[in-house]
Amino acid sequence: MAFLELSNLEKVFGTNRVVTDFTMGIEKGEFVSLLGPSGCGKTTVLRMVAGFETPTSGAIRIDGQDVTGQRTNQRAIGMMFQAYALFPNMTVADNVGFGLKVKGVPREERKDRVAEMLRLIGLPDLGSRFPFQLSGGQQQRVALARALAPRPRVLLLDEPLSALDAKVRVSLRNEIRDIQRELGITAIFVTHDQEEAMSISDRIVVMNGGIAEQVGAPFEIYNNPRTRFVAGFVGTLNMLSATVEDPAERMLTLAGQRVVLARGEIATPRGETVTLALRPEAIHLGRAEGCEVALPATVEEVHFLGSVIRIRARVAGTVVALDTFNRPDQPPPPPGSAAEISFAARDVILLAD
Amino acid sequence: MTRFLAWTAFLLGVLYFILPLIGMTEFSLKMRRGEYSFDAYRAVFGDPRFWETFSYSLTLAAATIVFGVLLVVPTAYWVRLKLPQARPIIEFITLLPLVIPAIVIVFGYIRLYNTSSILPLTGSALGTDILLTMGYATLALPYMYRAVDTGLRTIDVATLTEAAQSLGAGWFTILARIILPNVLVAVLSGAFLTLAIVIGEFTMAALLNRPAFGPFMQLLGANRAYEPPALAVIAFAITWGCMGLIQLVTRFSKHERAKV
Numbered sequence: 001m002a003f004l005e006l007s008n009l010e011k012v013f014g015t016n017r018v019v020t021d022f023t024m025g026i027e028k029g030e031f032v033s034l035l036g037p038s039g040c041g042k043t044t045v046l047r048m049v050a051g052f053e054t055p056t057s058g059a060i061r062i063d064g065q066d067v068t069g070q071r072t073n074q075r076a077i078g079m080m081f082q083a084y085a086l087f088p089n090m091t092v093a094d095n096v097g098f099g100l101k102v103k104g105v106p107r108e109e110r111k112d113r114v115a116e117m118l119r120l121i122g123l124p125d126l127g128s129r130f131p132f133q134l135s136g137g138q139q140q141r142v143a144l145a146r147a148l149a150p151r152p153r154v155l156l157l158d159e160p161l162s163a164l165d166a167k168v169r170v171s172l173r174n175e176i177r178d179i180q181r182e183l184g185i186t187a188i189f190v191t192h193d194q195e196e197a198m199s200i201s202d203r204i205v206v207m208n209g210g211i212a213e214q215v216g217a218p219f220e221i222y223n224n225p226r227t228r229f230v231a232g233f234v235g236t237l238n239m240l241s242a243t244v245e246d247p248a249e250r251m252l253t254l255a256g257q258r259v260v261l262a263r264g265e266i267a268t269p270r271g272e273t274v275t276l277a278l279r280p281e282a283i284h285l286g287r288a289e290g291c292e293v294a295l296p297a298t299v300e301e302v303h304f305l306g307s308v309i310r311i312r313a314r315v316a317g318t319v320v321a322l323d324t325f326n327r328p329d330q331p332p333p334p335p336g337s338a339a340e341i342s343f344a345a346r347d348v349i350l351l352a353d
Numbered sequence: 354m355t356r357f358l359a360w361t362a363f364l365l366g367v368l369y370f371i372l373p374l375i376g377m378t379e380f381s382l383k384m385r386r387g388e389y390s391f392d393a394y395r396a397v398f399g400d401p402r403f404w405e406t407f408s409y410s411l412t413l414a415a416a417t418i419v420f421g422v423l424l425v426v427p428t429a430y431w432v433r434l435k436l437p438q439a440r441p442i443i444e445f446i447t448l449l450p451l452v453i454p455a456i457v458i459v460f461g462y463i464r465l466y467n468t469s470s471i472l473p474l475t476g477s478a479l480g481t482d483i484l485l486t487m488g489y490a491t492l493a494l495p496y497m498y499r500a501v502d503t504g505l506r507t508i509d510v511a512t513l514t515e516a517a518q519s520l521g522a523g524w525f526t527i528l529a530r531i532i533l534p535n536v537l538v539a540v541l542s543g544a545f546l547t548l549a550i551v552i553g554e555f556t557m558a559a560l561l562n563r564p565a566f567g568p569f570m571q572l573l574g575a576n577r578a579y580e581p582p583a584l585a586v587i588a589f590a591i592t593w594g595c596m597g598l599i600q601l602v603t604r605f606s607k608h609e610r611a612k613v
Contacts, residue, residue: 051518052518072518072519073519073521076521081516085513085516087516087535088508089534098530103521147519150521
């Protein structure tokens, strides 16, 4: 049994079913991200774990204990909010020590723990300041220290980085991950930012319409998306239509060329159309070594992004995006020019609808 | 031109409010023929009834404030947190004391709580004091509720509550240690307004026959010439003192400066 068990969770608001049959187990010390667009139910799942929402059905177990009916303040969880939620009337030290005071921890012990937490977040000298005297990044660090101080069983992070600027966001997410690893605490992180989720998670749950579409490690989610939604939501993806020629042999026809897929099961009968997906980095300009499929294309747009050049080219009536590394000795083709693109059959992802 | 008109309007407004006060203050200093003196003030302060009624009203004001805070803060908090759809109804109810005259309210009280009723509050001095406190709390409700509600608007009530809950706090701790300190200035504003209302209130205290400051002012005004304006100046000074205290509290409350 996993440390945190979410079994068949459902949440209905009026006639609106927000979460449907959500089941997963999270191991102790694991960092799991709930990723999805707005309204997909990720925050509702987190709020049910926190106890702010009562599941319509299903159960939540922490360390073998059923907490489904327990109030939030009895669950021993720590939470970080998007809006920091530091208590404005208290100093940083009082904020961090609040949970300990509520628990009845003696003053001396509390003082030591607060100092330890402030050292952990790199703000050992700011204990006497008020929240309004801190920057956004500092406030969120204090919120992290406050959530961790009472030694919660699970740390819940509700889009804690969304209100911060890009640079602080990247540094703070790494800090959160380092601290989580150091303390070995189980964490659930809610975000709609796929890069954020992929960079810090052990596993990602991609949610859509209240359903967990796919659960897996970031590498797995990115390289083997199981549904069209996951493929489209995580990273950029090119979709191409192909006709099934021999399902048993995984043989397809794409723009008049025969393609034999290296993986995936084709359940579609011969003569029907299937959707293939390719990441921009899997498509090469020109005929690259090891690429069995080569198609004629017309360059439509060229975007210089520094180390990478993103080219948009029309292939068999569809516009595809491909990324190439910038090389000073190989300038990109001008828009409107004819080119050839190639890719390996092993990189082709067969999407289930 | 616009600037000139604005200043003219402002000055006219100032004169409209200040002139009667100056006139009243000047008159209160003219008790001694031919020279200014504080004789009227001395007479007021020398009257034992002044101190008796003033301390009585002050005590009842304190009781009203405590009752008002205990009633309004949790109510306004709960409405904001859990029943936002009930806000218009609550606002309507809190506005009723402005529409219903105090005399109607007090007659209602006398009818409901007289000596032959189930709860004969008017049968004893303590009971009548309790009734009067409830009446004052009703009169102060529009001001107290609005002050607290405005204070709650300046903080993220829902998130702060959830943050406190996630740290193990129960409802009492959340209200006492998170919500109340963060709306303290608003609560104090409501409290000082309540004090000002209670100190000057006449109808309820007179009809319930209690020795409050309002009926004493009326009694003095009916029988003397110079003492009533002196008393009015004192009453104004108390009110303005309360307002000054609100400002002072706001200024000295460190975290409140962040909201400015």
